[in-house]
Amino acid sequence: MQVETDIMQVRVEEIREISPDVYILSYNRPFQFVPGQVVGLTLDPEEAPRLYSIASGNREDRIQILFNIVPEGSLTKKLIKLKDGDTLYSTKPFGSFYGKSRPGYFIASGTGLAPYLSMIESGLGKNKVLIHGGRTLKSFYLQDELKKMMGENYIRCCSQEKGDGVFEGRLTKYLRQQNELPADHDYYLCGSSEMVSEARDILIDKGVPFNNIIAEIYF
Numbered sequence: 244m245q246v247e248t249d250i251m252q253v254r255v256e257e258i259r260e261i262s263p264d265v266y267i268l269s270y271n272r273p274f275q276f277v278p279g280q281v282v283g284l285t286l287d288p289e290e291a292p293r294l295y296s297i298a299s300g301n302r303e304d305r306i307q308i309l310f311n312i313v314p315e316g317s318l319t320k321k322l323i324k325l326k327d328g329d330t331l332y333s334t335k336p337f338g339s340f341y342g343k344s345r346p347g348y349f350i351a352s353g354t355g356l357a358p359y360l361s362m363i364e365s366g367l368g369k370n371k372v373l374i375h376g377g378r379t380l381k382s383f384y385l386q387d388e389l390k391k392m393m394g395e396n397y398i399r400c401c402s403q404e405k406g407d408g409v410f411e412g413r414l415t416k417y418l419r420q421q422n423e424l425p426a427d428h429d430y431y432l433c434g435s436s437e438m439v440s441e442a443r444d445i446l447i448d449k450g451v452p453f454n455n456i457i458a459e460i461y462f
Contacts, residue, residue, distance in 0.1 A: 300364025
């Protein structure tokens with residue numbers, strides 16, 4: 244993916260922790276975007292920005308970013324110290340992980356949920372199934388809102404804990420256990436390279452055409 248290099252100054256409006264070490268950062272919206280696109284963020288315009296998917300709808304007046312603390316990274320530890328009114332630098336949105344109106348499945352691990360939040364808030368979730376994988380029950384941040392928006396089409400897969408209404412096991416285990424996955428649907432994959440690769444193989448083995456699989460890898 245070619246990184247957008249135009250940097251603009253934006254104003255932090257809010258930052259809140261929604262689960263242990265998982266945050267939503269909001270800043271004023273200075274641009275239009277397509278649900279599924281990413282932006283680069285930095286605290287120093289002379290430094291290379293880090294990429295984050297936009298997690299807000301395209302009709303909202305602010306940009307929201309969903310991120311988790313990366314132990315080996317330096318930016319996320321600084322982002323959580325920002326306060327309302329602080330300055331942040333953002334690129335213009337870019338990328339081609341676009342949501343479409345066709346029926347499909349949104350498949351995510353961890354904060355790979357972010358672009359789907361944008362798509363759902365932008366009206367692209369009506370004919371979609373959202374499958375979210377996490378290690379613990381606290382991984383399903385924003386689940387109350389997602390239950391209201393997606394109903395039975397919101398599926399949580401937990402690999403390390405049991406919970407009411409939660410599938411026990413990784414999301415790839417859930418996919419393997421499905422007897423039929425519609426070949427005429429779109430399948431969006433967003434998360435770690437390991438998850439994306441494994442899920443893609445499962446979908447292809449079950450007869451999903453390669454061209455119906457759209458992937459975004461989080462590094």
